[in-house]
Amino acid sequence: MSSQAVLESASTAPKRGADFGRLHLWGKLLWPALALAILLAIDGICIRGFFSVSIVQGRLTGTLVDIFRYGAPVMVLSVGMTFVLATGGVDLSVGAIMALAGAIAAKAAMPTSLNGMGISPGSGIAIALLVSVLAGMWNGMSVAWLGMQPIVATLVLMVAGRGIARLCIGAANVPLSGTIWTALHNPHLTLPMAPIIVLIVAVVAGLLTRVTSIGLFVEALGGNPVASRYAGVRVGLITFMVYVFCGLCAGIAGIISSADVMIANASSTGMYMELDAILAVVIGGTALTGGRFSLVGSLIGALLIQTLQTTLIYKVPIQQTLVIKAVVVLAVCLLQSAEFRRKSLAVCARLGLSRTRKAAAQVAS
């Protein structure tokens, strides 16, 4: 029996168990989706014209469009990060890889007179994505075969990646030009390009996990690496591939966010975005300890973060934004914790019980 068959029979053996698993996953999706719906509802009520969408100069504009557009980098990052967290790892280097990808693409397209490589912007982007994959391979190798802790292994590139990016293009803004950058910058059929790329990345990742057995292997690995190894899963290879894919996603995110402003900047591109990406995945219901994951959940998580960000810009005075952000994130995470829900229900029940008892005592007296 192949390893896949073993794992599949293990996870589906009691049919009811499998159904319960699926139900459990939908249950996990319910809370972030609910939080997003509540936030959108509040926005719809409090902000006039929040849902209105119009076309200005051949460009679909509106607050919802902005949320998809400016949330795109974190959404792409969260797709890659989902797999990494599902194996029980973490990748802190994605923000730095974003900066690196933008810097390499810019450096490649700069004319040789300015110490660039003087090649076409399109090949520049290809090289940038290749470098992102290499960065992912470095992370994957450190974790899978050198046995380093993921948080430390990826910390190396988190620090060094931005340094390399600065070596390439310095601290200044480098303007980007060329047909491919304009194509990435401008809308297509009035739709902004960034969310389209997110859709493509998400669909490819979804197909990879659900049509092939990669998703199953990743979940098995995150659930119990030792058992997976005994079942014949190539643990090292899967771990390695997961970081490589995460690196590629980070590269794509870097290109998207550079194309949005048509500027490459080694210092600010992707700054602190690794934290947003990890938060998005966790809000989406994937545990930091690994195991079952949900790509849709991660995308909802990323959208939730961006919606919150936009709401804060719209409605909250600057002095309070960080506190409010923290409170909302805390609330969403608490909602998601089964332990918290059980305990709070118990407390409510006890309060209700004591009230009825008191009422009964009053009636009796």
Added chain:
Amino acid sequence: MNTFRPLCLFLLAAAISCISISCNKHEASSGSGSKVVGFSQEDEESDWRTAESQSIKSEAQNRHIDLRFADAQEDQEKQIKAIRAFIAQRVNAIILAPRVETGWDQVLREAKNAKIPVVLVDRGVSAPEDLYVTLIASDFVEEGHRAADWLAKHTNGKARIVELQGTAGSAPAIDRHKGFADELAKYPDMKILASQDGDFQVSKGKEVMAAFLKSVGKENITAVYAHNDNMALGAIQAIQEAGLTPGKDIMVVSIDGIHAALQAILDGTINCVVECNPLLGPQAFDAIDDTLAGKTIPKRTVQKDELFDKSNLTPELLAKRKY
């Protein structure tokens, strides 16, 4: 075996540090003929700060001073270590571009005890004044003042403004807001309609401006005040995407004076840039020379900043600028 590996690593580390120490000693003795100055830069995260370092390095070269440069990469701890290293190397003076305001008392006192004068550049510290020679920096409050002043003059005192603030809690963000708001209080018809954190970044500036154009309404905004040029450059893109003309429909005023922003003045998309001059090198070394010669100098040296708009900026002038 288990104890052997760490021991090996320890010995290796010890060997490396011995070598580096002996290198340092060698350097110090080779530069004994000329003055030795240590410079602790907090980070080189922007072209502004790179220009500042460059100014100090080239001025040191001009004056034949042996400059020891340490980039702390946004880490105050590293800056403190660098200063201690400078003290150990018995440099003649130290230049410090502090990362944050607090936490410097102890290390500055160590420098004072070693009789090494410390000159602060571009940001102040909250330590007793006798611990350093002088602070050479632009006046951020004054920059905010001048931006508001310019806007009042060119709008006849009537403007509905949105503000893109710098990183929350940073000294330039606090002071540039304060200076601007204080000056605005004189003009009853000038109001800040909205104000948010743009983190000194192009992309953030664009995102926040795009939100302002919808939340405040693009017909209600007549001017943008950005705490730095990068955010202004982002805001310009957002204004253009909303179908308006930056510089005309919405006036843009910002601070710093980087090349791209001054180019934008010539292109007509930015109306006014208040300069925050990073070329502090000459003044810093003047202060060191005076102190070592026994003169007392004022605790605050204000850097002279320009104001650029269409009336005084020419392509020739832009080509001549160093950053």
